[in-house]
Amino acid sequence: MAIKRVSGRKADELRPIKAEVGIIPNADGSAMFSFGDTVAIVAVYGPRQLHPQHMQDPSTGILRVNYDLLSFSVSDRKRPGPSRRSTEISKVIEWALLPVLNIKDFPNTVIDVQIYILQADASTRVAGINAASMALAHAGIPMKNLVCAVAIGKLDKDLVVDVDKDEEDFEKGEGATDFPIAKIANSDEYTLMQLDGKIQPEIVKKALEMADKACDEIYEIQKKALKEVVEK
Amino acid sequence: MSSMEISNLTRNVLKSIFAKGKRFDKRGLLDMKDFELEYGVSNMAEGSARVKLGKTDVVVGIKLSTGEPYPDSLDKGNLAVSGDLLPLASPRFESGPPKFKGIELPRLIDRMVRESGMLDFKKLVIKKGENVWNVFIDIYPINDDGALIDAASIACVAALKNAVFPGIDENGNADYKKRTKNKLPLSKEIVPISFTFYKLDESMIIHPTREEEEACDAKITFGISKWNGQFMVNSCQKGWESTFTKEEIEKIMEILPKKYEEIMKKLNKFLK
Numbered sequence: 001m002a003i004k005r006v007s008g009r010k011a012d013e014l015r016p017i018k019a020e021v022g023i024i025p026n027a028d029g030s031a032m033f034s035f036g037d038t039v040a041i042v043a044v045y046g047p048r049q050l051h052p053q054h055m056q057d058p059s060t061g062i063l064r065v066n067y068d069l070l071s072f073s074v075s076d077r078k079r080p081g082p083s084r085r086s087t088e089i090s091k092v093i094e095w096a097l098l099p100v101l102n103i104k105d106f107p108n109t110v111i112d113v114q115i116y117i118l119q120a121d122a123s124t125r126v127a128g129i130n131a132a133s134m135a136l137a138h139a140g141i142p143m144k145n146l147v148c149a150v151a152i153g154k155l156d157k158d159l160v161v162d163v164d165k166d167e168e169d170f171e172k173g174e175g176a177t178d179f180p181i182a183k184i185a186n187s188d189e190y191t192l193m194q195l196d197g198k199i200q201p202e203i204v205k206k207a208l209e210m211a212d213k214a215c216d217e218i219y220e221i222q223k224k225a226l227k228e229v230v231e232k
Numbered sequence: 233m234s235s236m237e238i239s240n241l242t243r244n245v246l247k248s249i250f251a252k253g254k255r256f257d258k259r260g261l262l263d264m265k266d267f268e269l270e271y272g273v274s275n276m277a278e279g280s281a282r283v284k285l286g287k288t289d290v291v292v293g294i295k296l297s298t299g300e301p302y303p304d305s306l307d308k309g310n311l312a313v314s315g316d317l318l319p320l321a322s323p324r325f326e327s328g329p330p331k332f333k334g335i336e337l338p339r340l341i342d343r344m345v346r347e348s349g350m351l352d353f354k355k356l357v358i359k360k361g362e363n364v365w366n367v368f369i370d371i372y373p374i375n376d377d378g379a380l381i382d383a384a385s386i387a388c389v390a391a392l393k394n395a396v397f398p399g400i401d402e403n404g405n406a407d408y409k410k411r412t413k414n415k416l417p418l419s420k421e422i423v424p425i426s427f428t429f430y431k432l433d434e435s436m437i438i439h440p441t442r443e444e445e446e447a448c449d450a451k452i453t454f455g456i457s458k459w460n461g462q463f464m465v466n467s468c469q470k471g472w473e474s475t476f477t478k479e480e481i482e483k484i485m486e487i488l489p490k491k492y493e494e495i496m497k498k499l500n501k502f503l504k
Contacts, residue, residue: 076304084335091332098473174459179468189475193452195468196347198459201485208478 003158006166007036014150014162014214019130019225021138022232029139031225033131035162037121042131044139047109061106065094067115067128074120089125090115096129096182096192097136100144111141122168123151126180129192134222138229146222147191148215149182152207154199159207161214174198181211185219188212238446243432246447250435257441262487264494265379265439267386269502271394276408279395279416283387285439287377289321292387294395294416295368298358298406309356309364313342314371315384321373322442338371340381340426340469341388344455345369347466348424351392355417363404365397367416378445379438381453385426386499392416393503423503424457424466427491429484431474436483438491450474454484456492463489 009015015036024030027043034040050056067090069078093115103111113136115128126149133147153163156173163178170176177197183190190208199207253261265286273280279294301308315338317325345351356365369391371384399410430437430448437444445451455467465488470476 084339087332087335088339091336092469092471095470095472099475174464184475188478190470190478190481191475193468193470193476193481195454195465196343198347198349198464198466201456201463201465201488204465204485205478205482208481 003155003160005160007164009160011158011160012210012213014217015164017218017221019134019221021134021225021229027135027139029135029137029141031131031134031138033127033134035121035123035127036164037119038123038127038164039118040124040127040131041116041118042128042135043114044111044132044135044141045114046111046139047106047141048112050108050110056108058107059104061103061109061111063094063098063101063103063111063113065090065097065113065115065132067093067125069117069120069124073117092192092194093125093129093132096149097132097147099189099191100133100147100184101136102142102144105142111136120165122163122165122178123180125149125194126151126182129182130218130222134226137226144184145187146185146219147182148185148218148222149180149192150211150214150218152179152181152211153177154179154197154203154207159203159210161210179207181208183211183215185215238443242443243447246444247433247435250432250437255437255444261435261437262491263438264491267383267495267498269386269390269499271390277391277395278398279391279393281387281390281394282374283383283390285379285383285386286441287375288373288379288383289375290371290373290380290383290387292372292384292391293370294391295370296395296398296406297366297368298363298400298404299366301357301361301364305353306361307357308353310366311342311346311351311353311369312366313338313345313369313388315341316370316372317376318372318374322376324376325373336469336471337381337384338369340453340455340467341369341371341384343467344385344424344426345388345392348422348455348457348464349459350389350419350422350424350457352417352419358400358404376442378440378442379428382426382428382439385424385455386495389423389425390499390502392418422457422459423496423499424455425492425495425499426453426455426467427488428453431476431480436480448472450476452476452484454488456488463492
């Protein structure tokens with residue numbers, strides 16, 4: 001007996017996705033990615049000289065990610081400025097993107113990735129990762145592949161793909177589990193895994209397989225958006 | 233900074249001995265460190281515990297105070313986990329505002345405790361909508377020799393089990409001079425513990441020493457507990473610049489319940 005989703009979606013159905021590249025003229029690379037009502041925009045600056053100079057590393061470049069919500073992107077106004085939550089998410093996104101970058105080829109430099117959420121309906125970090133991956137490619141930074149990300153949810157006993165806010169707040173039975181996952185496209189290498197909730201160890205594999213399928217769809221959309229900007 | 237980083241030489245030696253399934257301290261790659269636990273770090277705390285996991289030594293104290301509930305959870309008490317990586321515990325730790333490691337540690341413990349359902353937040357209400365108990369879990373490493381989060385998780389659970397409520401005065405404030413014998417509203421069954429798996433090349437290890445930990449290029453932390461007779465993963469976070477494959481995650485999911493039972497076998501003797 002599968003759970004009925006408030007949105008009426010099937011268990012493996014993503015929300016409508018929009019992806020666009022080249023949305024911020026000042027940036028070296030930029031992109032927008034949305035899952036339904038969750039909208040992320042990203043600007044990439046660099047590789048550029050890292051200041052202050054003492055932070056420069058002659059053995060490697062540095063990836064610096066900043067993720068945050070705009071104050072009015074959530075129902076209770078978010079106090080502007082960094083929090084423990086945004087600091088942690090920025091760092092895990094950095095780790096999610098690093099495996100595809102040859103960052104050692106850019107010694108003494110920094111690549112800045114600025115991720116902001118305009119409107120939040122859960123799954124914000126994974127929307128941010130999808131946009132950031134496109135923006136890095138748009139900036140012309142050599143990458144092994146794109147990174148694709150999606151949040152798998154578990155509502156009571158059922159797995160669902162692309163969690164929205166109604167689902168994040170689900171409380172019956174085994175409750176809600178939020179399981180954001182990022183991977184290198186077309187591989188079985190996961191670059192981000194976070195989890196909150198209750199999930200049996202033997203189900204984790206099924207959740208990863210569900211994420212694989214969703215990421216295949218997301219990958220096609222990312223590639224299409226990148227091609228569009230090149231052809232323009 | 234750079235002088236503190238592990239040398240390539242050390243990393244390469246560890247790579248080659250891990251590939252042979254060996255470690256300097258004679259453990260197998262997935263063998264855990266032994267731990268010791270004691271209570272009563274501070275008699276001013278409502279509960280406290282100290283865990284030595286190998287040479288890693290961490291103290292955790294529980295303080296309880298009363299206060300207003302959050303507007304979005306009027307019928308629940310509050311939990312706040314903090315951690316301070318004292319420069320006392322390692323030449324790697326510096327004083328000043330918390331660096332990332334000092335933010336990650338308490339957040340991982342917070343999610344593990346909160347999501348497991350170990351603590352019944354509704355039973356922390358003194359007067360609905362007005363006065364509730366705040367539970368503070370404060371973590372301080374005394375000596376960091378790797379696997380700090382895993383050691384801290386054991387100490388946190390023990391300190392929570394060990395804590396008793398203070399009295400309440402006529403104004404609804406905590407009266408620390410009148411300690412009660414009432415324990416926190418904790419589930420008997422649910423006892424979450426964290427396990428972090430570390431990767432260097434293809435090798436996976438658990439409970440690293442500091443040197444081993446610093447050589448690794450990926451880690452993943454899982455909080456696991458038992459709920460209604462089944463194992464439940466309650467929290468997870470992958471860290472650092474490398475990846476985990478599906479095969480590796482599957483392997484971890486098989487090992488996790490076994491490691492949990494192994495720790496619980498010993499921990500249950502301490503938890504009353």
